[in-house]
Amino acid sequence: MTVEFKHQPTVTLAEVADAAGVGESTVSRVLRNYGSFSEKTRDRVMAAVERLGYVPNRIAGTLASTGSRLVAFVIPSLSNIVFPDVLRGASAILEESGYQAVFSVTDYDSQREEALAAAMLAWRPAAVMLAGYEHTDGTLKILRASGCRIVELLDLDGAALDLAVGFSNLAAGRVSAEFLLRRGYRRIGYVGHDLNRDTRAGKRFSGFCATLGAGDAPLADREILAGASSVENGRLGLERLLARTPDLDAVYFSNDDMALGGYFHCLARGISIPSQLAIFGYNGLDIGRAMPQPLSTIRTPRVATGKIAAQLVVTNAPPQVVDLGFELIEGATA
Amino acid sequence: MTVEFKHQPTVTLAEVADAAGVGESTVSRVLRNYGSFSEKTRDRVMAAVERLGYVPNRIAGTLASTGSRLVAFVIPSLSNIVFPDVLRGASAILEESGYQAVFSVTDYDSQREEALAAAMLAWRPAAVMLAGYEHTDGTLKILRASGCRIVELLDLDGAALDLAVGFSNLAAGRVSAEFLLRRGYRRIGYVGHDLNRDTRAGKRFSGFCATLGAGDAPLADREILAGASSVENGRLGLERLLARTPDLDAVYFSNDDMALGGYFHCLARGISIPSQLAIFGYNGLDIGRAMPQPLSTIRTPRVATGKIAAQLVVTNAPPQVVDLGFELIEGATA
DNA sequence: ATGAAAGCGCTAACAC
């Protein structure tokens, strides 16, 4: 028998069927372990798969079955550790269920979010995961029209489109303020990054200020830095804030990175914490626990948010809002 | 039991063609702006697209054209900031070229890497991006058989399969050791995380030790922690190392996170830096610059690695190795 | 400049 050399870059299911001496649908059934087939057939098919090094084409499979196992993430940033954490939680669940994570980064720009959401939809994902509730009308329209599951993450202060997983940023801000008031601080300032883009940080700030006001200790001063949140901006922000308002007794930072920067500023200037100045963060990063004085902060369920969100999608759960809450960490800096 | 999500009826290209009163191929040409068509036809098609809210199905498009615009990342971790940084650099380039990033996380497990690489290949990506050169034989086999571009990232100490972008970890370790020797340190220790899994950290450590040995100041002691790299592990590691070998004059950490932990340990114990103990890291994170004493470290081109890798893929560059180098940062901690 | 028709590789009915 003469075997002709075929320059075929990829093996197809049809070739496996030929090699195994069975029909295509049988191979498909065996590979998906669905429907019925004999032990013997299964072995023959698997042998052929092995021999030919067959890798199923999920593009074709998805098209044929009109149900994709792609989950699209449209996230603001990969620099803010929050989002890698969410992705991490989600991808663990997705991978074990045969789903595939796809992502793009909006850079906190809602126009980009709209464009990227549209681009994502072209892949006909099973679900689209987004940060928060603030989306353009265009984004909302195409999402609703898409018919795929929509998951809004890390924000519960608003109305969910379909699924929502996270916690209330407004409440996180309130709890932070209550804590500082309870500890007796009255001259309280704020150092944060761009609130217009990071709307969740904006909601925390609102909740924080509202509670301070109600507690008869309205926000004494604030310093909002233009760029993204970072340790350096935190340091710079506190420096500016104290230059302007030296008599503050506590500062609330938009997150732990910023707070760490503030901590470094105090270290460098010999400002003792918390006696001269208290510092409070947000996120509950591991780094806060390793500081000489553990950082007082709010621990957020970032990985859990990703996990639960993925689980809801994978199990095709009905529309719902899942509040994972957050935890106050009474460290040593406030 | 997972439930496959079914999409609600979506608008197809055929419906757009009908609505516009043209053939399917004409719609396709207009949408991809390829081939020739009249102004008038273009307007009619675009009007119909708009009216029906048509979103092209890239699954179908990819299947028909046998050329995907998916780029698959198989990365060890999302907790180690290195990989989000690489993804960030890459996704910026990929998005503007109409490519889509897909990822999965191996958790530094080469068996998982093999399984995930295979799963990725099922999506017929244009390229697969992996960390480093250490892969199982199985991984190598399926990658080579796949016919798609392969990019190995962040490691140049080995033989590239196709494309490689990064720098030499061996050299980074050597340069770190040379620096410490040049500064006069002679009793040098090491604090690191799991070297078997993170082979790039292992290469740095090798280069470091080799240079120390050649400089007549062989590594005095080392503390390897079981878990992943973290600030807390850095702190704990330094504590243990000094308990065993108190007379060290410098410590090299497997990365900046660990080094920051060591810095915190010194702060807490009143060990003055660098006079009593010098600290040297790796990665050049922003956080190091904001420390009261800037961290002495090696800055690695993480975002650039992602960018260049993406560019090579998008432009279908010939096989090559791109050495982006790294930069010694002479901070104040060593 | 445009349309008809043949796939891309698979899944899902439906026969047998």
Added chain:
DNA sequence: GTGTTAGCGCTTTCAT
């Protein structure tokens, strides 16, 4: 238990 066949929604010749 297994094979046959008709699509999934597009791209791509190849005519016209």
